[in-house]
Amino acid sequence: MTTQMTPAISPAVRATAPPRFHLLVKPSGSTCNLDCTYCFFLSKEALYPNSKSRMAEATLEAYIRQLLEAHRTPTVMVAWQGGEPTLMGLDFFKQSVEFVNQYRRPGQEIEYSFQTNGVLLDDDWCAFLKEHNFLVGLSVDGPQPIHDTYRLNKGGQGTFKQVMRGWEFLRKHGVDFNILCTVNAANQHHGRQVYRFFRDELGAEWMQFIPIVERATAETLPIANLGWSERPGGHRLLYTQEGSLVTERSVGGEQYGRFLVDIYEEWIRRDVGKVYVQLFDVTLHAYFGEHLLCIHAPTCGYGPALEHNGDLYTCDHFVEPRFKLGNIHETHMLELVASPPMRRFGDNKRDLLTQQCRDCDVRQLCHGGCPKDRFILSRDGEPGHNYLCAGLYLFFNHVRPTMNIMAQLVRRNEPAARVMEWVKAEDAKRGRNDPCPCGSGRKFKSCHGRPASD
Ligand code: SF4
Numbered sequence: 155m156t157t158q159m160t161p162a163i164s165p166a167v168r169a170t171a172p173p174r175f176h177l178l179v180k181p182s183g184s185t186c187n188l189d190c191t192y193c194f195f196l197s198k199e200a201l202y203p204n205s206k207s208r209m210a211e212a213t214l215e216a217y218i219r220q221l222l223e224a225h226r227t228p229t230v231m232v233a234w235q236g237g238e239p240t241l242m243g244l245d246f247f248k249q250s251v252e253f254v255n256q257y258r259r260p261g262q263e264i265e266y267s268f269q270t271n272g273v274l275l276d277d278d279w280c281a282f283l284k285e286h287n288f289l290v291g292l293s294v295d296g297p298q299p300i301h302d303t304y305r306l307n308k309g310g311q312g313t314f315k316q317v318m319r320g321w322e323f324l325r326k327h328g329v330d331f332n333i334l335c336t337v338n339a340a341n342q343h344h345g346r347q348v349y350r351f352f353r354d355e356l357g358a359e360w361m362q363f364i365p366i367v368e369r370a371t372a373e374t375l376p377i378a379n380l381g382w383s384e385r386p387g388g389h390r391l392l393y394t395q396e397g398s399l400v401t402e403r404s405v406g407g408e409q410y411g412r413f414l415v416d417i418y419e420e421w422i423r424r425d426v427g428k429v430y431v432q433l434f435d436v437t438l439h440a441y442f443g444e445h446l447l448c449i450h451a452p453t454c455g456y457g458p459a460l461e462h463n464g465d466l467y468t469c470d471h472f473v474e475p476r477f478k479l480g481n482i483h484e485t486h487m488l489e490l491v492a493s494p495p496m497r498r499f500g501d502n503k504r505d506l507l508t509q510q511c512r513d514c515d516v517r518q519l520c521h522g523g524c525p526k527d528r529f530i531l532s533r534d535g536e537p538g539h540n541y542l543c544a545g546l547y548l549f550f551n552h553v554r555p556t557m558n559i560m561a562q563l564v565r566r567n568e569p570a571a572r573v574m575e576w577v578k579a580e581d582a583k584r585g586r587n588d589p590c591p592c593g594s595g596r597k598f599k600s601c602h603g604r605p606a607s608d
């Protein structure tokens with residue numbers, strides 16, 4: 155076990171820095187054993203051309219030590235992300251737990267999370283993940299034909315079967331897992347089918363749906379449409395947040411909202427209190443002024459990303475030279491998180507809202523979405539509006555009546571799940587041939603009025 159000098163935290167920063175932040179760590183950089191077509195993170199390997207992209211033990215120790223020093227909350231999240239973190243091997247993570255035990259202060263509770271494509275999971279991995287109560291995020295995009303559209307291995311083959319093997323190991327060892335599903339051109343019209351697959355076939359109780367929005371310029375679009383991995387003799391782009399076009403794999407702006415509503419209408423009838431869908435939970439908390447997710451918070455800047463060599467960036471979506479804050483071997487991570495460039499980055503989320511967002515009647519739920527998606531013109535022709543706005547508005551507007559009821563129930567100390575009684579009563583007033591309230595245009599009986607077993 156190594157010990158090393160660590161950069162200091164100045165008293166001024168200590169007094170004003172956020173008490174907690176959510177650091178995403180990329181121990182293998184953007185290196186991955188798969189080749190998912192939409193994954194522009196693969197292109198970020200080009201940022202470190204002469205590097206092995208493997209976190210050294212000294213960087214691991216500096217990271218854990220500084221993270222634990224920086225937090226003034228009893229709970230600290232140690233969150234591993236990729237690329238694919240399992241490429242580091244199990245011993246790396248065993249060592250990380252040893253460093254945590256070496257540096258944690260009395261009373262500090264550690265929550266571990268780990269995002270993986272699942273392909274390398276086995277008995278040894280899952281026994282370790284269970285022993286230390288990791289919450290594992292497993293990337294799956296839906297049933298096999300949907301998943302295999304873009305989630306490919308290096309040979310261009312679909313990975314569904316390999317991922318399901320990893321899922322079986324997770325289940326066998328009783329590891330808590332969360333499905334991370336991207337919303338893309340292949341599954342955007344199949345929200346309910348995808349949701350039911352996770353709930354009924356995979357037994358998932360936690361899910362997140364992440365829109366795929368791959369930006370490009372007119373010049374880069376043809377190459378971007380081919381994907382982001384390295385090809386012999388081929389062009390390779392470094393993905394940056396530039397351009398107002400999107401690849402053909404990206405979800406449609408309005409369709410993203412329709413996908414969410416499709417799932418919400420299933421969830422609100424059957425699964426409130428049983429299945430946790432991140433955005434639904436985030437939306438309900440917003441009624442109480444709590445912002446659980448940076449994307450729909452007024453400001454951001456509390457979710458930096460740490461590269462394998464100790465470089466710290468403002469956010470995982472902005473791992474680009476101009477958004478690098480510094481390196482934790484030179485400057486303590488709390489100094490970087492509290493630095494003026496990071497505060498400016500976070501405040502810009504609020505300060506650069508378009509007038510359309512400022513006037514929007516769901517602003518308190520949406521807050522303009524993630525700055526990475528703000529690249530279209532607003533209704534008034536103002537640049538910097540969110541590409542997903544039509545879908546975000548559709549979703550937040552659609553859920554308001556039932557979210558209002560859930561918020562009232564929670565205020566009265568009653569279970570939010572009682573909203574399902576209200577929905578059932580409303581459904582009883584509806585004719586089977588009436589239009590489905592999801593807005594699909596289909597009859598209720600052949601849309602969300604169908605039994606769960608259909
Ligand atoms: S840029 Fe987007 S993902 Fe990154 S911290 Fe801000 S809201 Fe969150």
Ligand code: SF4
Nearest residue numbers: 511514520522543547
């Ligand atoms: S729904 Fe659209 S206009 Fe309203 S806050 Fe969100 S991005 Fe802005």
